[in-house]
Amino acid sequence: MTTKLVVGLDGHASGERALAHASRLAELIGDCELVVTYVVEWSPFSFQTAEENEQRHKRREEEIETALERVVNPAVKKVTDAGLKARGVVRHGDVADTLIAISKDENAEQIVVARTSEGGFAQRLFGSSTSNLVMSSTVPVTVVS
Amino acid sequence: MNYTQKAFLAAAAIAAPAGAMAQEAASLDQKVNEAFASATGPFVNLIFAPFPGTTFPWIVMWLVVGASIFTLYFGFVQFRYFGHAIKLVKGDYADPNDAGEVSHFQALTTALSGTVGLGNIAGVAVAVGIGGPGATFWMILAGLLGMASKFTECTLAVKYRNEYPDGTVSGGPMYYMKKGFAELGLPGGGFLAIMFSIFCILGALGGGNMFQANQAHAQIAGIVGDYPGWITGLVFAGVVFAVIIGGIKSIANVTEKVVPFMGILYVGASLIIILMNYDQIGAAFGAIFAGAFTGLGVAGGLVGALIQGFKRAAFSNEAGVGSAAIAHAAVRTKEPITEGFVSLLEPLIDTVVICTMTALVITISGQLIVNPETGLFVLNEAGTAIATVGDTSGVALTSAAFGSAISWFPYVLAIAVVLFAFSTMISWSYYGLKAWTYLFGEGKTSELIFKVIFCVFIVIGAAANLGPVIDFSDAAIFSMAVVNIFALYFLMKLVRRELNSYTGRLKSGEIQAYAH
Numbered sequence: 274m275t276t277k278l279v280v281g282l283d284g285h286a287s288g289e290r291a292l293a294h295a296s297r298l299a300e301l302i303g304d305c306e307l308v309v310t311y312v313v314e315w316s317p318f319s320f321q322t323a324e325e326n327e328q329r330h331k332r333r334e335e336e337i338e339t340a341l342e343r344v345v346n347p348a349v350k351k352v353t354d355a356g357l358k359a360r361g362v363v364r365h366g367d368v369a370d371t372l373i374a375i376s377k378d379e380n381a382e383q384i385v386v387a388r389t390s391e392g393g394f395a396q397r398l399f400g401s402s403t404s405n406l407v408m409s410s411t412v413p414v415t416v417v418s
Numbered sequence: 419m420n421y422t423q424k425a426f427l428a429a430a431a432i433a434a435p436a437g438a439m440a441q442e443a444a445s446l447d448q449k450v451n452e453a454f455a456s457a458t459g460p461f462v463n464l465i466f467a468p469f470p471g472t473t474f475p476w477i478v479m480w481l482v483v484g485a486s487i488f489t490l491y492f493g494f495v496q497f498r499y500f501g502h503a504i505k506l507v508k509g510d511y512a513d514p515n516d517a518g519e520v521s522h523f524q525a526l527t528t529a530l531s532g533t534v535g536l537g538n539i540a541g542v543a544v545a546v547g548i549g550g551p552g553a554t555f556w557m558i559l560a561g562l563l564g565m566a567s568k569f570t571e572c573t574l575a576v577k578y579r580n581e582y583p584d585g586t587v588s589g590g591p592m593y594y595m596k597k598g599f600a601e602l603g604l605p606g607g608g609f610l611a612i613m614f615s616i617f618c619i620l621g622a623l624g625g626g627n628m629f630q631a632n633q634a635h636a637q638i639a640g641i642v643g644d645y646p647g648w649i650t651g652l653v654f655a656g657v658v659f660a661v662i663i664g665g666i667k668s669i670a671n672v673t674e675k676v677v678p679f680m681g682i683l684y685v686g687a688s689l690i691i692i693l694m695n696y697d698q699i700g701a702a703f704g705a706i707f708a709g710a711f712t713g714l715g716v717a718g719g720l721v722g723a724l725i726q727g728f729k730r731a732a733f734s735n736e737a738g739v740g741s742a743a744i745a746h747a748a749v750r751t752k753e754p755i756t757e758g759f760v761s762l763l764e765p766l767i768d769t770v771v772i773c774t775m776t777a778l779v780i781t782i783s784g785q786l787i788v789n790p791e792t793g794l795f796v797l798n799e800a801g802t803a804i805a806t807v808g809d810t811s812g813v814a815l816t817s818a819a820f821g822s823a824i825s826w827f828p829y830v831l832a833i834a835v836v837l838f839a840f841s842t843m844i845s846w847s848y849y850g851l852k853a854w855t856y857l858f859g860e861g862k863t864s865e866l867i868f869k870v871i872f873c874v875f876i877v878i879g880a881a882a883n884l885g886p887v888i889d890f891s892d893a894a895i896f897s898m899a900v901v902n903i904f905a906l907y908f909l910m911k912l913v914r915r916e917l918n919s920y921t922g923r924l925k926s927g928e929i930q931a932y933a934h
Contacts, residue, residue, distance in 0.1 A: 321524045324848060
């Protein structure tokens with residue numbers, strides 16, 4: 274059976290590091306597929322204007338397209354060019370919760386992410402997606418530094 | 419001379435304290451008022467006309483009868499599916515693959531920011547000030563019945579909205595009137611939609627704009643002292659201009675985020691005051707219940723309490739008016755009925771929770787003067803309302819009630835009133851715009867014309883006390899309800915079809931909550 278690894282990208286260099294590490298693991302495993310994931314941070318409990326609501330579906334489509342074009346598709350191409358199996362997924366939601374949900378849906382063996390550079394007040398207030406992921410995940414999580 | 423300069427001069431002329439110029443302006447105002455009043459008076463009088471021999475406006479009865487019929491027709495849907503509505507708002511039935519769309523919670527809060535406002539603060543004080551605590555009982559009853567009206571109109575708004583190729587959506591009563599009537603093979607849907615749109619535009623310019631600017635100015639002037647209204651008007655117009663024409667979304671974003679917190683702050687402060695006087699809660703509810711059926715010692719007696727309660731509830735939650743249905747139409751769901759369930763929470767939050775909080779605070783605060791010997795309320799000299807400490811009424815009564823427990827709260831209340839007025843204006847500019855584009859077509863120029871007109875009316879509303887114009891615009895909002903509820907009677911069978919289909923699938927287990 275093909276082993277699946279979920280790789281979380283963030284559109285920055287840290288995501289590249291996560292992808293590189295996951296690719297190395299996939300080579301070692303052999304029969305392995307990478308589920309290259311980008312999560313657009315989104316909460317169903319944020320307050321929006323009527324105009325934002327009206328435009329939301331349009332913006333969602335644009336957000337998915339942009340994430341696929343700029344982050345996910347180039348990453349998938351890079352991995353497949355190297356002879357590995359990979360698939361791209363873009364979702365909206367809370368980063369940690371969404372990555373865990375995808376790992377469950379895909380029956381993945383592991384989640385690979387990289388530590389982000391976010392710090393200071395924002396991290397103290399809202400916590401870090403990576404720490405939330407590590408604390409709540411039902412599968413092993415590799416955090417690339 | 420550009421518009422701003424003209425508006426400045428016009429407003430300055432209205433505001434000038436003395437002198438020939440002011441007199442001329444005043445007489446000009448008077449002439450405009452008289453001409454406008456005589457032209458629109460019959461319409462206004464017709465909409466707000468009382469039943470013969472009573473002071474009960476027939477339009478309020480129209481709303482309450484409509485709400486009662488929908489309540490019975492859908493088998494008390496607001497109570498049977500209340501729990502399900504909460505689950506929908508929590509997102510229990512939201513498809514995780516659809517995440518990123520407009521959630522039920524967002525559609526609800528957006529619509530609420532349009533209805534929670536002055537009605538909850540000033541309107542309730544008027545109801546309790548005239549009808550006594552018993553008015554609260556009828557207000558709650560009207561709120562509970564209004565839930566069924568919201569359920570009906572919002573289900574239809576989602577079912578018959580327009581979805582454009584670029585992914586944007588537009589919906590509301592004008593769309594369900596046209597498409598729903600066509601689906602049933604009934605004539606007149608297009609005509610009703612046009613009538614509704616015209617009233618919606620007029621209502622947006624009046625009740626949703628001039629009235630809000632006017633009242634916000636009155637509240638600010640009450641705190642900082644009297645000053646010309648055009649100054650408030652220009653500031654408001656400038657901010658609204660920046661949001662709706664300048665595209666400065668950050669202001670609207672801030673408002674939309676602050677308003678719910680102001681609502682929470684308001685309810686929180688009310689709860690604190692009520693809990694501080696926990697020993698009076700039983701007595702307050704006793705007064706509400708007893709007053710509802712006896713009306714002893716209040717202006718107008720039992721009928722006065724009933725009229726005030728129903729009237730203020732209808733004016734506050736806009737159930738049956740069709741306005742909030744425009745905001746609810748944007749939700750992304752495969753099942754239109756789910757938005758109907760969610761929207762029924764709106765009158766509950768607006769009227770049953772927030773308005774009742776205001777009424778309880780006023781009742782508990784002791785601002786309404788009671789005769790210690792008889793235990794009955796003392797009427798004012800004119801006999802038109804209950805006498806209050808400091809002779810306050812409306813928003814000033816609410817302010818005094820809160821101030822008696824939390825000395826600094828009137829200042830917070832003033833900020834809340836201004837923010838609520840601003841958010842109501844933004845919401846109604848959207849409702850008006852949707853009606854405008856329905857009539858005149860989508861397009862940058864068409865939209866810009868409406869937005870500019872909207873901003874001009876803010877200055878007029880704050881600067882001048884054009885009573886007949888505001889009366890006419892308020893009448894236009896309730897004319898929306900006449901057209902809307904009339905259409906809902908024909909379309910409600912479509913909603914029942916949706917309801918039966920959905921609840922059948924819910925019971926059979928075909929529709930299941932997603933695991934979280």
